[in-house]
Amino acid sequence: ELADRADGPELPVQQADEPSGHDEPAIDAMIDTGQLRVYYQPIADTLDGSIVSAEALVRWEHPTRGLLAPDRFLPAFARDGSLPTLDRWVLGQACHDLAELRHELGELAPQWVNVNISRASLRTDFDAMISDVLATTGITPGRLRMELPEDADLPALTEVADRLARLGDHGVRFTLDDMGTGATNLRYMSALPIHGFKIDRMFVAGMADSAQDRTIVQLLADLGQRLGLRVTAEGVENPTQLRMLAELGVTYAQGYHISAPLPRQELTEFLTRQPAFSAVSG
Numbered sequence: 001e002l003a004d005r006a007d008g009p010e011l012p013v014q015q016a017d018e019p020s021g022h023d024e025p026a027i028d029a030m031i032d033t034g035q036l037r038v039y040y041q042p043i044a045d046t047l048d049g050s051i052v053s054a055e056a057l058v059r060w061e062h063p064t065r066g067l068l069a070p071d072r073f074l075p076a077f078a079r080d081g082s083l084p085t086l087d088r089w090v091l092g093q094a095c096h097d098l099a100e101l102r103h104e105l106g107e108l109a110p111q112w113v114n115v116n117i118s119r120a121s122l123r124t125d126f127d128a129m130i131s132d133v134l135a136t137t138g139i140t141p142g143r144l145r146m147e148l149p150e151d152a153d154l155p156a157l158t159e160v161a162d163r164l165a166r167l168g169d170h171g172v173r174f175t176l177d178d179m180g181t182g183a184t185n186l187r188y189m190s191a192l193p194i195h196g197f198k199i200d201r202m203f204v205a206g207m208a209d210s211a212q213d214r215t216i217v218q219l220l221a222d223l224g225q226r227l228g229l230r231v232t233a234e235g236v237e238n239p240t241q242l243r244m245l246a247e248l249g250v251t252y253a254q255g256y257h258i259s260a261p262l263p264r265q266e267l268t269e270f271l272t273r274q275p276a277f278s279a280v281s282g
């Protein structure tokens, strides 16, 4: 049942079942022709169910193959060096859309937007890029949450840490993505000025049935609390998981139980309905 649910809400997205071909257009052409799309997955506060943020997730609306998930094309972008271009474009869209949502919906709009940044971008002048996009879109730095990859194998950690800290001084917040799946996470937690981390959905998925996964989630929740970090759980697919996470002190939840990633217009509709996903009130 879980497998069905996991696939259900995003059925049109094909899975990474075959290697990327070499017939893909260059990223600039994909952007120009509107084939790249940003979807948004709402992130809820576990206690009151309010939608605090939304994560920008890129999709490729392929002219013949339909809507493609990022694992179908990000590897090709990584190979040809276009990930920094992608990251910049997604960030620009996300900031633009947040500004628009706040204008349209006021208090019903999310407070923040979460945007993924790739390892390749962290090797560029990403701090200048982020400042530039914020200035262009008029988004307050405090409304931006950048998600750092768990697999980041940063050549100059201290240099990156300095840049993150400078952006942090302006209000940009950094979250470590997919916590628990990478080998270097704990080192990053002390070396990087992060504001929080996201527990990988692998552990959330096992929580109800596996005492071990439950222990790991508990440990990560405690670690976050002791370090003063905001903890988000990924892949929350049912109310039982949401309730358990709230009891363990996990602050935010994201997953199909709250909402699948939505196209921009459907996000507006979702936010207008503002369903409550409170673990407390039901």
Ligand code: C2E
Pocket (backbone or CB within 6 Å): 006, 007, 041, 056, 057, 058, 069, 070, 071, 074, 086, 087, 090, 116, 117, 118, 147, 177, 178, 201, 234, 235, 236, 237, 254, 255, 256, 257, 261
């Ligand atoms: P991520 O940042 O960890 O994003 C969460 C992934 O989990 C998303 O997959 C989302 O659709 C999926 N997901 C969300 N809720 C559930 C759930 O309840 N159950 C299950 N089974 N899955 C859930 P998606 O959109 O395919 O993205 C895959 C990865 O691609 C992302 O993982 C992120 O690392 C990367 N990515 C996506 N968009 C961007 C982007 O704009 N820039 C960069 N650099 N990377 C991106």
Ligand code: MG
Pocket (backbone or CB within 6 Å): 055, 116, 147, 177
């Ligand atoms: Mg992410």
Ligand code: MG
Pocket (backbone or CB within 6 Å): 177, 178, 198, 234
């Ligand atoms: Mg993640």
Ligand code: MG
Pocket (backbone or CB within 6 Å): 178, 200, 201, 234
């Ligand atoms: Mg993940």
